[in-house]
Amino acid sequence: MAKYDPLKWYLGGRLDARVVLDFERMEKILGFALPRSAHFYPAWWSNEVGGRHVQAHAWMEAGWHVDGIDLAKRHVVFAKRGG
Template identity: 45%
Template sequence: MGKYGLLADYLRHAASPVSMTFDEIDHLVGGLPASARRHRAWWANEADGRHVQARAWVQAGWRVGDVSLTQERVRFARASATDA
């Protein structure tokens, strides 16, 4: 699953919810693109499509619950059956 697989593995072993800074994720995956810090859509919970980062956390059973571009922080929560 590439570099975002490391984020998925981290989330698989975490208790929900998980709050992380962009810097923490940057360090974990070996670098976030500039678009992650500028565009909320980068954090969309997209299971299909070209956003491999979203596929990683969605397939691991997680979703982005909240993201703050100004605070550079994201909150992940375990996905429920109603999130599909």
């Protein structure tokens, strides 16, 4: 199992077109704390294709992309790709 598979499975099971997750909820889904960089660097949330960031692989393999991030409010908006 890959580290971010729980997020992939969670998003993959969602029927909504958009999902807003605060960092606390995402950490509960994952079972571990998000890295410090996720709290301070928007680039951590990039929809990177073919890159090394395993977190991006998780949401993109589930058919989602990050549609917005608010580091001050500590939440991220995921949207279904093509939706």
